Amino acid sequence: MQWPSITSKVKKDPVLEAKVDQILRDLSLEEKIGQMIQPEIRHLTPQDVKDFHIGSVLNGGGSVPNGNRYSKAADWLAIADAYYQASMDDSDGFMAIPLMWGTDAVHGVGNIVGATLFPHNIALGATRNPELIKQIGDITATEIAVTGLDWDFSPTVAVARDDRWGRTYESYSEHPELVREYAERMVVGLQGLAAEDGFLSSYKVIATAKHFLGDGGTHNGIDRGDCLADEETLYRVHAAGYYSAIEAGVQSVMASFNSWHGEHMHGHQYLLTQVLKEQMGFDGFVVGDWNGHGFVAGATVLNCPQAINAGLDIFMVPDPEWKQLYYNTLEQARTGVIPMARIDDAVRRILRVKLRANLWRKGLPSGRPLAGRDELLGAPEHRAVARQAVRESLVLLKNKNNLLPLSPRARVLVAGDGANDISKQTGGWSVNWQGTGNTMADFPGATTLWMGIEAAVSSAGGKAELSVDGSYDRKPDVAIVIFGEDPYAEMQGDIQHQVLKAGDIRDLELLKRFKSQGIPVVALFITGRPMWVNRELNNSDAFMVIWQPGTEGAGVADVIFRRANEDIYHPVSGQLSFSWPKRPDQGPLNWGDNDYDPLFPYGFGLRYGEADALEDNLPEDGISLEETSHILELFNRRPLADYRVLLEGKNNDRVFLNDNQAQVTTLSVYCVDRNVQEDARRAVWNGQGEGLVALSSPNRQILSDYYQTSSSLLADIKVDCAPEGRVWVRIGCGPSCYSQVDITEHLHGMTGQGWKTLVVDLSCYPAAGTDFGLKRSPEELFALILEPFALVANGKLDLTFSHVRIEKSRAQGASVRLV
Numbered sequence: 001m002q003w004p005s006i007t008s009k010v011k012k013d014p015v016l017e018a019k020v021d022q023i024l025r026d027l028s029l030e031e032k033i034g035q036m037i038q039p040e041i042r043h044l045t046p047q048d049v050k051d052f053h054i055g056s057v058l059n060g061g062g063s064v065p066n067g068n069r070y071s072k073a074a075d076w077l078a079i080a081d082a083y084y085q086a087s088m089d090d091s092d093g094f095m096a097i098p099l100m101w102g103t104d105a106v107h108g109v110g111n112i113v114g115a116t117l118f119p120h121n122i123a124l125g126a127t128r129n130p131e132l133i134k135q136i137g138d139i140t141a142t143e144i145a146v147t148g149l150d151w152d153f154s155p156t157v158a159v160a161r162d163d164r165w166g167r168t169y170e171s172y173s174e175h176p177e178l179v180r181e182y183a184e185r186m187v188v189g190l191q192g193l194a195a196e197d198g199f200l201s202s203y204k205v206i207a208t209a210k211h212f213l214g215d216g217g218t219h220n221g222i223d224r225g226d227c228l229a230d231e232e233t234l235y236r237v238h239a240a241g242y243y244s245a246i247e248a249g250v251q252s253v254m255a256s257f258n259s260w261h262g263e264h265m266h267g268h269q270y271l272l273t274q275v276l277k278e279q280m281g282f283d284g285f286v287v288g289d290w291n292g293h294g295f296v297a298g299a300t301v302l303n304c305p306q307a308i309n310a311g312l313d314i315f316m317v318p319d320p321e322w323k324q325l326y327y328n329t330l331e332q333a334r335t336g337v338i339p340m341a342r343i344d345d346a347v348r349r350i351l352r353v354k355l356r357a358n359l360w361r362k363g364l365p366s367g368r369p370l371a372g373r374d375e376l377l378g379a380p381e382h383r384a385v386a387r388q389a390v391r392e393s394l395v396l397l398k399n400k401n402n403l404l405p406l407s408p409r410a411r412v413l414v415a416g417d418g419a420n421d422i423s424k425q426t427g428g429w430s431v432n433w434q435g436t437g438n439t440m441a442d443f444p445g446a447t448t449l450w451m452g453i454e455a456a457v458s459s460a461g462g463k464a465e466l467s468v469d470g471s472y473d474r475k476p477d478v479a480i481v482i483f484g485e486d487p488y489a490e491m492q493g494d495i496q497h498q499v500l501k502a503g504d505i506r507d508l509e510l511l512k513r514f515k516s517q518g519i520p521v522v523a524l525f526i527t528g529r530p531m532w533v534n535r536e537l538n539n540s541d542a543f544m545v546i547w548q549p550g551t552e553g554a555g556v557a558d559v560i561f562r563r564a565n566e567d568i569y570h571p572v573s574g575q576l577s578f579s580w581p582k583r584p585d586q587g588p589l590n591w592g593d594n595d596y597d598p599l600f601p602y603g604f605g606l607r608y609g610e611a612d613a614l615e616d617n618l619p620e621d622g623i624s625l626e627e628t629s630h631i632l633e634l635f636n637r638r639p640l641a642d643y644r645v646l647l648e649g650k651n652n653d654r655v656f657l658n659d660n661q662a663q664v665t666t667l668s669v670y671c672v673d674r675n676v677q678e679d680a681r682r683a684v685w686n687g688q689g690e691g692l693v694a695l696s697s698p699n700r701q702i703l704s705d706y707y708q709t710s711s712s713l714l715a716d717i718k719v720d721c722a723p724e725g726r727v728w729v730r731i732g733c734g735p736s737c738y739s740q741v742d743i744t745e746h747l748h749g750m751t752g753q754g755w756k757t758l759v760v761d762l763s764c765y766p767a768a769g770t771d772f773g774l775k776r777s778p779e780e781l782f783a784l785i786l787e788p789f790a791l792v793a794n795g796k797l798d799l800t801f802s803h804v805r806i807e808k809s810r811a812q813g814a815s816v817r818l819v
C-alpha cells in the first residue's frame with residue numbers, strides 16, 4: 001500500500017541544507033560513523049567523545065551522574081559541559097560537531113530528584129485536554145533544560161491494544177484519534193511551534209516519537225513481541241501519532257523493539273525507509289532503542305550493518321563494548337557492506353537536526369539561559385499544572401447514592417497500601433527505571449494521596465486518620481481504600497491476565513471488611529491500565545480510577561471532597577481513554593471491535609450527581625485465577641508453551657532435542673518414560689566439561705507475575721549416577737545473563753532414591769551479571785527470561801527430570817529442599 005505523505009511544518013531551509021552539505025563534504029568517514037553511535041553515560045568519557053567523534057549520548061532510566069541519584073543540576077551540567085567541550089574541540093584537526101544528550105522524561109524528568117512528575121500518559125488520556133498536554137510538554141522541556149540536556153525520548157505515541165502490555169500506561173489511548181491529537185500537542189510543548197521564533201530554542205528540547213512501529217500492537221501484549229496487525233491497521237491505528245508528530249515537526253523517531261510479522265523493526269527496511277522516510281516524508285533521524293539492533297536476525301549488538309542498511313541512523317548502544325560496534329560499522333562502510341550513500345543520508349539527517357536545534361549557537365550547556373536554575377525543578381507553578389492534570393484525569397466508575405464528593409468535615413479513615421506510598425503513586429520511570437522502592441526522600445516537595453486528604457479534611461474541621469491495614473478505634477463515617485498495582489516499566493509490567501495481583505486478595509478483604517461493618521467505602525484504584533475489578537466494584541460504594549498520579553497526589557483530594565459550604569469544589573470529569581474489561585480473560589478489548597463488550601466503554605466517566613446504574617452484583621467468576629495462576633507449568637509430559645529442550649556443550653555448541661535423543665560435546669539427552677510414554681528426559685553428562693540442558697524459549701516469557709519471594713521452582717528429578725563435579729540449577733535470559741543455585745549436595749542426597757521433587761525458593765537466586773555489564777536482580781531476570789529452568793554440570797552425571805513448574809506460596813524463606 002502507499003502511505004499518505006505528511007507535510008511537516010518544519011520546512012526544508014535551503015541555507016541550512018547547504019550548510020549540511022558543506023559539513024558533510026568536510027567530514028571523514030571516522031567522524032561520520034561517530035555521529036551514528038550513541039553510547040550511555042556509564043560507558044562514555046569525554047576523551048571517547050573526542051577519539052570516536054561521538055555524536056550523541058543517553059542516560060538510561062535511573063542512570064545518573066556518578067551513580068548519585070541525588071545529583072543536582074550542577075552535576076548534570078558538569079558532565080554535559082565536558083561532553084560538549086570534547087565534541088567542540090577541533091585542536092586535533094577534526095571538525096567541531098556539538099554532541100547532543102538524550103534522556104527519558106517520560107512523565108516529567110523522572111531521573112532527577114525533585115522534578116515535577118505528571119500523571120502517566122494513560123491518565124492524561126482521560127483528561128481529554130490537549131492544551132494541558134502542551135503545557136506539560138512546555139514544563140518538561142523547561143525542567144530538562146535546567147540540566148542542560150538537549151533531547152527527550154518522548155512522547156510515546158503507542159496505541160496500546162492489549163492492556164496486558166506492561167507499557168499500556170505510557171500510551172495515551174487505545175483510540176488512534178486521541179493519540180494523534182495528543183502527540184501533536186506534546187511535540188509542540190517540547191520543541192516549540194514549528195516555524196515560529198523559539199522553535200528548538202534554549203528553552204526547548206528535541207522530541208522523539210516512539211516506538212516505531214506497532215509497539216502497542218504486539219500479540220498477547222508482550223513487550224518487544226510480534227505485531228501481527230495487517231498493514232492497513234498498522235497505518236490506521238498504530239501510525240496515527242507519527243502523522244501528527246511529524247507534521248508538528250518532531251525531529252526524531254525511535255525504532256521499536258517489536259517485530260512486525262516476525263521481522264524486527266530495527267532491521268525493517270520497508271517500514272523504516274520506504275514508509276517512514278520516503279512515503280511519509282520524515283526528514284529527521286531514526287534512533288534505535290537500547291541495544292535493539294542486536295535483535296535483528298543475523299546481527300549482534302556489536303555488529304549490525306543490517307540496521308543501518310534498513311534505515312536506522314543512530315545506534316543506541318549502551319553496551320560497554322560499543323567501540324567494537326564503531327569499528328565494525330566503520331569497516332562495513334569502507335568495504336561497501338553499508339553503502340556510502342546510506343552513511344551520508346544518516347549523517348545528513350543528524351546534522352540537519354543539530355542545525356535546526358542550533359546546537360552550535362546554544363553553546364556550552366551550563367551557559368544556556370535555564371541551566372542550573374534549580375528553583376525551576378518542581379517549581380510551584382509546574383506542580384500546579386501537574387495537580388490540575390491529576391484532578392482532570394480521575395475517572396469515576398461507581399457512585400452509589402452519590403457518596404462522592406465527601407464532606408471534608410467527616411471522620412475519614414484512609415486505608416490500603418497505596419494511601420501513603422509515593423513509589424506506588426508515581427509508577428515506572430520515576431527516579432529509577434522500574435519505579436520500585438522509592439521513598440519520600442526521592443521526591444522532595446511531593447504530596448502523597450494521604451497528605452492531600454489529611455490537609456483537605458483537617459482544614460475543614462473534619463478528622464482524617466491513616467490506617468493502612470484498616471484498623472480503627474472509633475468507627476469512621478467513611479473509609480477511603482487506596483490500592484492497586486505496584487510500579488513497573490517495560491517487560492516487568494507484562495501480565496497474563498488483567499487481574500489485580502492474581503491470587504492476592506488482601507485489598508478485596510479490606511473493602512469487604514468495611515462493607516460488613518456498615519461503613520461506606522470509597523475505593524481509589526491506582527493502576528497503569530484497566531483491570532478486571534468486578535469483585536472490588538461490588539464491595540465499594542464509590543469507585544474511582546486514579547491511575548498513577550505522580551508527585552502531586554493532593555490533586556485527588558481536590559476532587560473527592562466538597563467545599564466546607566457543601567458546594568462542589570472541583571468536578572470529576574475524567575473519561576476512560578481505554579475500554580474497561582467485563583471478564584478477567586477477555587483479552588484485547590478496544591473501541592470499535594465487532595463484538596465490543598466492555599464493562600465500561602471507551603469514554604465512560606460518571607459526573608457528580610449523575611445517576612449510577614451499577615449494582616453490587618457484577619459477576620465475580622470468569623476463570624478462577626487464583627487457581628490457574630498459582631502454578632506455572634513449564635514441563636509436564638512435554639515442554640509447555642513455546643519451550644523446547646536445549647542442550648549446550650562446552651564449546652557453546654547448541655542443539656534442540658527434536659527427536660527422541662540429541663547430543664553435544666559434553667552431554668546427551670534422551671526421551672524416556674516415567675508414567676507414560678516419553679514423559680521424562682534423561683540427561684547424561686560425559687565428564688568432558690561443562691554442559692547444560694534447559695527449557696528454552698525463543699521468546700521472552702512473562703514470568704514476572706511469578707517472581708515473588710513466596711514462589712519456588714519445583715522439578716521432579718531422579719538421580720541414577722551421583723554427580724562427579726558441581727551442579728547448578730539456573731535461570732537464564734540469554735548469553736552470559738543468568739543466575740544459578742548450587743544443588744550438588746542435594747543431588748548426592750537423591751542418588752538412587754527414585755523420583756524426588758527438588759524445591760528451590762526463587763529468593764535463593766542471587767543477582768546476576770548480564771551482557772549489558774549491569775547487575776540484575778532476580779526480579780528483573782524473571783522479566784527477561786528465556787530459560788526458566790536449566791541444569792548445568794561440569795562433571796559426570798546421569799539424571800532424569802519430568803514435571804517442572806513454578807508454584808506460588810511454596811517458599812520457606814530461601815531454601816533448597818527435597819520433598
Ligand code: BGC
Nearest residue numbers: 059060061104153289290490
Ligand atoms: C525503552 C525506551 C527508552 C530507552 C532508553 C528502552 O528500553 O524502550 O523507551 O527510551 O530504553 O532508556
Ligand code: BGC
Nearest residue numbers: 059060061062063290433774
Ligand atoms: C537500564 C535502564 C534502561 C533500561 C532500558 C535497564 O537495564 O538499567 O537504565 O533505561 O534498561 O531498557
